[in-house]
Amino acid sequence: MQMYDYLIVGAGLFGCVFAHEATKAGKKCLVIDKRAHVGGNVYCENVDGIHVHKYGAHIFHTNDKDIWDYVNQFTEFNNYVNSPISISKGKLYNLPFNMNTFYQLWGTKTPEEAKTIIENQIKEFGCKNPENLEEQALSLIGKDVYEALIKEYTEKQWGKKATELPAFIIKRLPVRYTFNNNYFNDKYQGIPIGGYNKIIDGLLKGIDIKTNVDFFKDKDALSGLAKKIVFTGKIDEFYNYKYGNLEYRSLRFENTKLNTENFQGNAVVNYNDSNVPYTRIIEHKHFEFGKQKHTVITKEFPEQWTSEKEAYYPINNDENQKKYQAYKALSLQEVHVIFGGRLAEYKYYDMHQIIASALQKAKKELN
Ligand code: UDP
Known part of the structure; x- marks a missing residue:
């Protein structure tokens, strides 16, 4: 029975923004996610008062006042400015x-x-x-x-x-001939006060949600619940890999709680050298100027993607782009399915770009 206007597959930023806009326009949405929580990769876990960016560091930045106002509806942002340090052959360097x-x-x-x-x-x-x-x-x-x-x-x-x-x-990455360590050139930047979950909760307020639901395990029954589907998962998986696998890069995160107040003096420290197996160490408290007596650090290890791992980054080389174009051509013929987000569009999107794209697609769909 079609109880919903939209079944939204994936509760990341794209799905949540679309659901929010559709609900505002009087449509009924069901948001499902295979994880045990909503929020996709912006989800934060509260570890003894520190918001740990569980799927990698997310720093919000945009040049677009409308997008900035949009996210500020749900929570205020602090004035964190990302200024990573890089360690190369034992020496420290400022980035960008x-x-x-x-x-x-x-x-x-x-x-x-x-x-x-x-x-x-x-x-x-x-x-x-x-x-x-x-x-x-x-x-x-x-x-x-x-x-x-x-x-x-x-x-x-x-x-x-x-x-x-x-x-x-x-x-x-910017290149600048000024003494300016701001990683981004955008006018607006910060971390949501209270963590990213506040934005997600605000977006999904009053909307039906089901977590721990794998769309592909019950595709027909789930699709039957709504008039249309908004799909934010992997486009190659949606089409059962008929043109072959798209390549992704995966990550493994190693979190450690330390009884130290300040481990590295910065939220982000990159490790350039190839003999160090991780790319960066994140010290989450510094995103929010935390004053706790303890700290939580995360080492980020890039990994080869396999189907049981999370797909974080699309690898947009020529071969993969060609395959993606074939999938995209199929997706354009769909009447009842809307594709959006990093995995469904196979695109290295930042958060502000995902929100802009979801707003645009929602507007087109709902008008
Ligand atoms: N990069 C680099 N050295 C660094 C940081 C980044 O060479 O210290 C390159 C690397 O190729 C990386 C790209 O710049 O994939 C984009 O970096 P960014 O920090 O924007 O990546 P993200 O935070 O999305 O992983």
Whole structure:
């Protein structure tokens, strides 16, 4: 029996925003998730008063005032600014690549000095049309920064050579000739006060939710509950992998509670070197300026994805993109299914982009 207008498969940001908008427009939604909780990868676990970002660190940032106002409906944000540190061959560097980083690398004190070095290295490399991540990095920032802070981190993170990865990934990181360690260029940034769960709870208020429900285990019965489906899972799984598997990168998180007040003095410390098996250590309390006597740290280990692991990052190289386009063509023929989010669109989305995309799709659908 079709008791609902929409069955929303996956309670991550896309699903929750869509459900919220549809409910506001008078539609009846059921949100299901195979995990035991809602919130997808923004879900936080409260460990003795510290909000632990259970599926990896999430720092909210956007340039779009409408998106900022949208999330601020549900909770206020603090003024956390992400300024990661990177450790490379025993030395500390500021990120993103800025005057502090250049001073630490070469002792350069003025923008002109730093620019001269970088421009010479770019010229020496002499590539006009970068076609992969390595070429893109070398023609953006030069050899020294690439070797100290990018190559090993990237190859460890993605499990592929930097020459086999798409160029766009490295364009996420700013390059600046100012002493500014802010990882993002966006106008608005922060961490929700009280954690991300507050936003999710606000979005799903009054909406029917069922957790521990695997859509694929009971597809026909679940699909029969609603007029339409909003699918936010893996698009290749939806089509039973008929064109083959899309590749993802997975992660393993190792959480430790320590009876120390301050373990690393920063929320995010990256480990560039290939002989360290994790990419970063997160100390969650620093996202919220925590004053507890204890701390919780998480080591993030990139892993090869297999079907029983979580799919965190789409690997958008040419081969996978081609496969995705074939799946997308099928999805465009669906009349009763809407696809959205990082896994269904096979896209390296940030939170603000997911929200924008969900709002746009909801608007189109509900008008
Ligand atoms: N990256 C790097 N060195 C760093 C941090 C990032 O080379 O210290 C590269 C790496 O290829 C990574 C990409 O930049 O995949 C994007 O990094 P970001 O921090 O935006 O990734 P996320 O937080 O989404 O994992």
